[in-house]
Amino acid sequence: MSIMDPTTDNGSSDGPGDGPGSGPDGPGDRPGDASGDPVNASGGGPGHSPDAPTDGPLAFQLVLLRRMADHQPGLVEDALRTLGASRADLREANRRWQAWAHSPRSRGAVGRYRSLLGRPESVTTRRIGDLTCEALTWPVPLWPDLRFEVLTGPQGTAWNAWLVRAPGAPGPDLRTTDDLVPWSCTVDEVARAFAPARPMEGTAPTRWRLAFTAPDAQGERRATVAEFTWGLLQRTIE
Helix, strand or coil: CCCCCCCCCCCCCCCCCCCCCCCCCCCCCCEECCCCCEEECCCCCCCCCCCCCCHHHHHHHHHHHHCCCCCHHHHHHHHHHHHCCCCCHHHHHHHHHHHHHHHCCCCHHHHHHHHHHHHCCCCEEECCCCCEEEEEEECCCCCCCEEEEEEEEEHHHHEEEEEECCCCCCCCCCCEEEEEEEEEEHHHHHHHHHHCCEEECCCCCCCCCCCCCCEEECCCEEEEEEEEECEEEEEEEC
C-alpha cells in the first residue's frame, strides 16, 4: 500500500531547477558539472550554491532530525551524540536547508537531494496506478536499515520524499499497538500491518498521519492515529 500523494511535495518545494531537461537524469539535476562529477561532501565543487548546507549526508541527517525533535527530543539528543553534532549544528543545518530551498538559485528538490547526498544508491522505475515514476534511494548512516527515497515524476518533479525500509532488511513485527515504538517503522509498514489504514493530512510538511484500528496487548481493539515525520513513526494517539 502506498500513502504517497503525487500532488504533494511534502516540504520539498520545486524550484527553478525542476524545469524541462532538469529531471533526475538531466543536466539540471546532476550533482556536479557536465561530466557528472558529484559535488564534494563539503558542499564545494562545481555547481555549489553558497546557500547549500555543508557536510552533505551529515547536514541532511540533521535536517531530518530537526522536524523529529518536535515529538521525540530525547531520541534526537541521542542521535546528535551518535553523529557528534550539537543542537546548534542542527539549527544551522536546518537554517541553511531552508534558505537553500527558497533561494532563487535553488536547483529544485531532486537537485538539492543529489547535491547533498551524491549519486543515488539505486534508481528504479515504478508504477503507482496509472502513473509512472522513478524511485531514487540513498543510504542514511543514522538508520542503516532504512533508505531515503524520493519519487520523481515527469521532468524530475519530486512527488514524495521519505524514509523506507532498505531492500532485504527485516522490518518490525507489528501486531499490537504496543509494537508501535517511535522510530521503529515506516508509513508503509504500519499501513500494511493494520490495514485498512486511512491516510490523514499531516500537521506540517514532511509529516504524515494514518488512522486505523489495532489491538492492544490485551487484545482490545482501539482506534489509533499514528504520526510520522519524513516517513518514520514518531508517536501514536488513541
